[in-house]
Amino acid sequence: MKVQSVTIEGIHNVTKPVTYQLQDFNYIVGKNGAGKSTVLEAIQLGILGYIPGTAKTNAAIMEHSNGPVMKVKIIFDNGNVIERSWATNGKTINADKKLPAGYDPETVLGELELPIFNFSEFLGLTANKAKDWFMNFLPGVDSNIDWNKELSEAVKDMNIIDKDLIANTVAELSEISGEDTVDMIRKCNEALKADQSFSKGELQKIQGTIQSLIYYDDVDSSDPDVELAQIKQHLAIITDAESAIHQHQAAVSSNQRIQSLLDTLNGLEGDSPKDDPRYCMLVGNQQKTSSKLNSLSANPQDITPPDTSDIDAEIKVLQEEYVALRGSIQANAKLISGSGVCPYTTKPCNSIKDMIEKVKIESAEAEKKIAENTAKTNELKAKKDEILRKFNEEEGKRREELRSCELELSSIEGQMHAIEKDYATRDSYKAQLVPVPPIDGLKTFEEYQVEKDQLMEKSNKIAANKKYNELIETLTADKYKIENTIEAYKLWIKLTGENGLQTTLMEAPFTDFEADMNTFIKESFGSGTECKFNLSTKANSFSYGIRRNNQFIPYNLLSSGEKAMYTFALMRCIVAGYDSQIKLLVVDDVSDHLDEGNLRTTFESLNNTEDIQIILAGVNRIDGLPGNLITIGA
Numbered sequence: 001m002k003v004q005s006v007t008i009e010g011i012h013n014v015t016k017p018v019t020y021q022l023q024d025f026n027y028i029v030g031k032n033g034a035g036k037s038t039v040l041e042a043i044q045l046g047i048l049g050y051i052p053g054t055a056k057t058n059a060a061i062m063e064h065s066n067g068p069v070m071k072v073k074i075i076f077d078n079g080n081v082i083e084r085s086w087a088t089n090g091k092t093i094n095a096d097k098k099l100p101a102g103y104d105p106e107t108v109l110g111e112l113e114l115p116i117f118n119f120s121e122f123l124g125l126t127a128n129k130a131k132d133w134f135m136n137f138l139p140g141v142d143s144n145i146d147w148n149k150e151l152s153e154a155v156k157d158m159n160i161i162d163k164d165l166i167a168n169t170v171a172e173l174s175e176i177s178g179e180d181t182v183d184m185i186r187k188c189n190e191a192l193k194a195d196q197s198f199s200k201g202e203l204q205k206i207q208g209t210i211q212s213l214i215y216y217d218d219v220d221s222s223d224p225d226v227e228l229a230q231i232k233q234h235l236a237i238i239t240d241a242e243s244a245i246h247q248h249q250a251a252v253s254s255n256q257r258i259q260s261l262l263d264t265l266n267g268l269e270g271d272s273p274k275d276d277p278r279y280c281m282l283v284g285n286q287q288k289t290s291s292k293l294n295s296l297s298a299n300p301q302d303i304t305p306p307d308t309s310d311i312d313a314e315i316k317v318l319q320e321e322y323v324a325l326r327g328s329i330q331a332n333a334k335l336i337s338g339s340g341v342c343p344y345t346t347k348p349c350n351s352i353k354d355m356i357e358k359v360k361i362e363s364a365e366a367e368k369k370i371a372e373n374t375a376k377t378n379e380l381k382a383k384k385d386e387i388l389r390k391f392n393e394e395e396g397k398r399r400e401e402l403r404s405c406e407l408e409l410s411s412i413e414g415q416m417h418a419i420e421k422d423y424a425t426r427d428s429y430k431a432q433l434v435p436v437p438p439i440d441g442l443k444t445f446e447e448y449q450v451e452k453d454q455l456m457e458k459s460n461k462i463a464a465n466k467k468y469n470e471l472i473e474t475l476t477a478d479k480y481k482i483e484n485t486i487e488a489y490k491l492w493i494k495l496t497g498e499n500g501l502q503t504t505l506m507e508a509p510f511t512d513f514e515a516d517m518n519t520f521i522k523e524s525f526g527s528g529t530e531c532k533f534n535l536s537t538k539a540n541s542f543s544y545g546i547r548r549n550n551q552f553i554p555y556n557l558l559s560s561g562e563k564a565m566y567t568f569a570l571m572r573c574i575v576a577g578y579d580s581q582i583k584l585l586v587v588d589d590v591s592d593h594l595d596e597g598n599l600r601t602t603f604e605s606l607n608n609t610e611d612i613q614i615i616l617a618g619v620n621r622i623d624g625l626p627g628n629l630i631t632i633g634a
């Protein structure tokens with residue numbers, strides 16, 4: 001199945017739809033930037049749905065567009081049509097495709113992707129990279145690897161310390177699979193590199209731990225446990241001494257504080273209040289005042305007011321006489337006010353008039369007696385009041401003197417209580433005084449602190465040296481074991497590397513590929529020239545080129561034209577060797593390295609190639625070249 005035509009729109013500098021008709025052998029010619037590569041990339045994009053070497057996302061694909069819409073249409077010679085389009089709608093990119101029924105690029109192309117061969121990159125490959133490049137295109141190799149034998153043989157000159165290392169590595173590699181044996185070995189090589197990297201990390205940790213360990217040369221400890229115990233005992237003695245100093249200082253401080261309180265209790269001259277002169281004087285005063293208070297105190301029933309009953313009786317008689325006299329006067333006043341008129345006849349009566357005169361005399365005498373009565377009554381009341389006043393005055397003096405005695409007695413008792421309280425407080429303070437422990441012969445805190453610091457420093461150094469001695473032997477053994485393991489991994493990485501088993505297993509495929517290449521090499525260079533690959537397990541020793549007149553000429557020593565001819569033969573051999581429905585060779589810029597003669601010879605050879613559709617792109621334009629000439633940018 002070959003491409004009959006490709007139609008492009010919206011890619012790079014192609015804005016309007018452009019269709020290119022293709023044949024078996026095609027040469028797209030044009031100046032640099034004319035759009036030759038655009039046609040080649042459009043063919044890739046149509047067949048694969050992406051451009052090799054770039055991301056397969058719609059966003060990455062649309063980076064090749066020059067507008068909102070990009071389209072590719074490919075028509076094959078069997079009538080199949082592929083149409084793909086991408087369009088932007090705001091921030092969204094919509095992709096659409098119309099493919100032949102059951103079309104799958106991997107099925108159509110087989111294992112060979114559709115790259116545009118880059119001649120410049122191929123020229124810059126190192127020997128190992130070139131060998132790896134060839135091995136990617138060669139048929140796979142299926143072979144059983146006896147990992148136990150291979151790994152053991154690789155380290156036969158080593159003394160493997162980790163007895164389980166080979167067995168564990170065999171188990172690990174046996175679990176790895178690949179598309180073929182070479183691919184599996186490559187993956188094993190990566191796994192071994194990862195194991196080696198992990199071991200190097202572990203080695204760095206151990207080295208870091210060893211470097212972090214400190215050994216102090218200024219302490220000599222033949223028996224660290226005994227010396228540490230002695231230092232601990234010495235520190236305990238210092239702790240006891242410091243505790244004694246603390247107790248001494250605490251006792252002194254406490255006694256000083258109590259003594260300052262005792263100093264505030266002035267005037268306590270005896271052992272107890274009874275021995276204190278002040279207190280004894282107050283006791284005497286208390287007794288005197290109490291005696292006086294007792295003499296002044298009396299029961300209420302014993303305090304009798306003066307007897308004034310005789311006076312009260314006289315006053316009562318006078319009051320009764322007063323009432324009688326006042327009643328007589330009031331009765332006479334009614335008769336006198338009637339002016340001699342009879343109350344019954346309402347007519348003047350001489351007898352009544354005579355009585356009125358008599359009554360008036362009686363009333364006048366009664367008034368005189370009332371005056372005398374009143375005077376005498378007032379005299380008696382005054383006499384009574386004087387008697388009671390004198391009594392109350394004397395009683396008031398007694399009560400005042402009694403109150404004064406009570407206050408004096410209260411003051412005396414308060415002073416006595418204050419003195420008793422002072423003696424009780426003094427006794428309480430004295431009880432709080434503590435014995436002061438002696439500290440004769442003890443050092444100061446500062447001296448003990450210096451001694452402790454020295455002992456602790458020595459203890460830490462002895463402990464560090466002890467830890468160092470305990471760990472260094474184990475760490476050194478672990479370090480040597482890991483270094484031994486890393487060295488084994490190094491040999492196994494070399495074993496599974498591109499110059500090891502990969503090369504050994506690829507000898508047969510390279511031999512077959514060399515035979516296939518000879519057909520195309522002889523066609524390009526003549527019957528006296530053949531292809532040659534030199535494989536070796538030595539690093540960077542791989543070489544390839546041609547053998548002419550029994551002389552090997554490496555590829556890198558060929559002229560630029562011969563390199564181009566060799567490359568064309570190589571690409572044709574690779575494409576021809578793959579079983580794919582589309583055998584398409586797309587090559588850019590290689591033809592530009594050929595002179596006119598070699599270009600014409602090469603084109604004639606390519607034009608006669610069967611089953612492979614070839615699309616070249618270059619800038620050299622020579623009239624009369626065979627094939628389908630497509631001019632761009634003319």
